[in-house]
Amino acid sequence: MSEVPELRVLRYFVAVAEELHFGRAAVRLHISQPTLSVQIRKLEHSLGAKLFDRTSRHVELTEVGTVLLEEAHKLLVGADRLVDATRGALRGVRGTLVVGFQGNAAAELTPRSSRPSRPGTRVSRSRCGRTTSPTPTSAWRTAASISPSSARRC
Structure with a gap:
């Protein structure tokens, strides 16, 4: 060789x-x-x-x-x-931001554009049900959550 x-x-x-x-x-x-x-x-x-x-x-x-x-x-x-x-x-300029939401919160509270401001990054939305229990995977993958205060974290 x-x-x-x-x-x-x-x-x-x-x-x-x-x-x-x-x-x-x-x-x-x-x-x-x-x-x-x-x-x-x-x-x-x-x-x-x-x-x-x-x-x-x-x-x-x-x-x-x-x-x-x-x-x-x-x-x-x-x-x-x-x-x-x-x-x-x-530097943290690559990766995925997963935004968890419940019900209509996504339509009312999330920005109209989900385009990331940096190349190499992605924004993803994830709908969570009211009865969804947090799992180890979803708990660390969900970086932001928009939900009523009484709802569980997805």
Whole structure:
């Protein structure tokens, strides 16, 4: 089984592929050009493929390099989304708000729009009967409840 490249090295590869120049890519990445060259050679060695045709004045992607560039873009976008989603969940900007109500309370007391104000969140309404007993699941899932004070929590 071949070794999977690190995200950092894939970012290096993408920078060189987009710039088609090791010096400019190194500046963009804030690393030295020799370090970048070594990392790209190691990547080529680990994949067993030549990714660039290069001379002292010209850098060009090979066909294999073009395929890697497409896939690296997808992977890096997914990795960025993963980090954003995780951080969003940590800040509480993702999830579902379940609003429990009884009878006509939903029509009278809930806002006309249930659209959430933040991306990645959902608002859900749940009707509860007067005789419904709270269950462990419904008790923690219901974040807000609109009902007469004498009614049980759903």
